[in-house]
Amino acid sequence: MSRLASGGRIDRTRHLSFRFNGAAYQGYAGDTLASALLANDVAVIARSVTYGRPRGIFSAGVEEPNALVQVGSETMLRATQVELVEGIEAFGLNGRGRLTLDFPSPAHGGGQGGGSPASPSPSGGGQGGGFYDKIYAHCEVLVIGGGRAGITAALDAAQTGDRVILVDEQAELGGRLLSAGWNDWLAASIATLESAPDVRLLTRASAFGHYEQNLVLIAQRLNNGGRLWQVRAKRVVLATGAHERPLIFANNDRPGIMLAGAARTYVNRYGVVPGKRAVIFTNNDSTDVVAADLRRAGITIEAIVDVRKGDAIIDTLTETFPSPARGGGQGGGSLTGVIIAALTGDAPRREVECDLLCVSGGFNPTVHLFSQAQGRLRYDEGLACFVPDVAPPNVEVVGAAAGDLGGRGQGTIMPYWVVPSDGQDWATHFVDLERDVTVADVRRALGTGMQSVEHVKRFTTIGTGSDQGKTAGINETAIIAAQLGQPVGSVGVSTFRPPYVPISFGLMAGRNRGDLFDPIRVTAIHPWHVAHGAVFENVGQWKRPWYFPREGEDLDSALLRECRAARDNVAVMDVSTLGKIEIQGPDALEFLNRIYTNAFDSLMIGSCRYGLMCKTDGMVFDDGVVMHLDTDRWLATTTT
Secondary structure, eight states: OOBOSSOSSSEEEEEEEEEETTEEEEEEETOBHHHHHHHTTOOOOEEOTTTOOEEOOOOSSTTOSSOEEEETTEEEEETTTOBOOTTOEEEEOOOOSSOOOOOOOOTTOTTOSSOOOOOOOTTTTTTOSOEEEEEEEEEEEEEEOOSHHHHHHHHHHHTTTOOEEEEOSSSSTTGGGGGTTOHHHHHHHHHHHHHSTTEEEEOSEEEEEEEGGGEEEEEEEETTEEEEEEEEEEEEEEOOOEEEOOOBOBTTTOTTEEEHHHHHHHHHTTOBOOOSEEEEEESSTTHHHHHHHHHHTTOEEEEEEEGGGTEEEEEEEEEEEEOOSSSTTEEEEEEEEEEEEESSSOOOOEEEEOSEEEEEOOEEEOOHHHHHTTOEEEEETTTTEEEEEEOOTTEEEOGGGGTOOGGGTOOSOOOOOBOOOSSSOSTTBEEETTTTEEHHHHHHHHHTTOOSHHHHHHHHOTTOSTTTTTTTHHHHHHHHHHHHTOOHHHHOOOOOOSOSSOOOHHHHHTTOOSSOOOOOBOOTTHHHHHHTTOEEEEETTEEEEEEOOOTTOOHHHHHHHHHHHHHHSOOOOOOTTSEEEEEESTTHHHHHHHHSSSOOTTOOTTOEEEEEEEOTTSOEEEEEEEEEEETTEEEEEEOO
16 A cells, blocks of 8 residues: 555545455545555556557546546546545546557556456446436626635625635635645635635536636536536636646656646645655746655655756656557556656766656646637746636636646746657657647648647647646647747647536436426316317427327328318417416516517517527527517417
């Protein structure tokens, strides 16, 4: 076990049993599946989608590109976001549709190698278990992100008496503070928010879509299902933080390589030692506190490689064995060391043994929702990232999401993206770990004449995986800029589209899944319809007569007879099943103008007009006839 004797936010009094790829393990309440696997020395989670290369845990949050698992019928889950519960069983999602050999498991560690049993089919289970529901809510202030900036914004809004909803994707509020020792301030702030009368706190809730007029869709994870929140807010505060990005070098996908901030999170929040001997590779100051925390946890820092000092990691070392995995005909297990060389000059290379490599190439503000709301970005040369520039109406960005990276400790940064290839073909310099896309793929796309970041994205599939390129997108932009000889800011970024996180069909369907019970409703003259041989159709819950066949008639002949009767004489239709809604008051006209696509200003008293309603996505929602009965008095019919 690689668990510290004390520390972290886990509950060491509650032991939990779980299974991964068929093997049994132990963890604690408060663990994620990822932290529990690291604590049990499980280094390889799955194999990559295209080349079958072994992959381990790379991050500690929603940006995870490697550790995708299936739990029950739910697939494409991130082990970094799956909370550990008693008896949970998960399988790593391996790449499919390629010729490869299984990676042998080392004899000393069950579950260490990539030779795990094949994961269950993602399509298995169909309906799956669980309860899914939908909730509609309104508020004056919606704060997205429960870190320091988000909590502060919620506290400020709560003092005004506004209705406030604070949303965070983690199991508890705090964000980065959960790994930074701000326990007293965090506990006091949360207690204040919980006691405020008009504040609602949503945890395990990911805001995944930001639409017109501040409609925000939120997916909340439940123990056995989920809840879809549709929130309309007068003002939205985006406190979505920032994602750390990696540096790119040869064989930068090995198990044992992770983001520096993630290593700190596993040590401080989960009490997990992700490695015994670490090397840190960086271009900014944020790794100073990482190194200090790792040392306090008993991890030996073998080297700190800083490109600002002229050094870089040019390749990694690993136990190798025959495999058709890409990269010189050799596959590899977990990391065993790195090769360090000077970026300039003829200084000798050196090999450093390690089982943990912490990388940090700076931070990217999480601007996905901001961009979905049609906010404009600009490239900040000093921060080496894209930051919000022009915000949409009633949208505010705060904290790291706004480019305030002081809390991340980035300090002075040297924009650096890719370590030069050492006589290789760039085929093992991975840009997008989930999609298995390399620098070679980007260069190939540019070689075909493509220059737009959108075209390169589609040619290479960078950013089209379930992680939406959270750790890859800006590096892609920088590679394109370098190859074209253009500034990074002029290349821009690809469009951020919803959903921000993968959303299940079950969540979108809500309760409308499987066999449902619906009561049968009939009108007052239903017995007459039955007595005259009506064939019924189901319209909502109502039984409505479809046609009245006479002996020997089929549908077509019965309809022709009934249409002739209506044309030559008269026909009566029972429309008592239609909705009948009376609207009264001085704002009734404006109300109707807002919910229907057509206006009613010119409709005279005693007149009727057909009306059509559309949902926010432009799809037809309902239609009916609106009658102007009197001054400030209207009657609208809706469909059954």
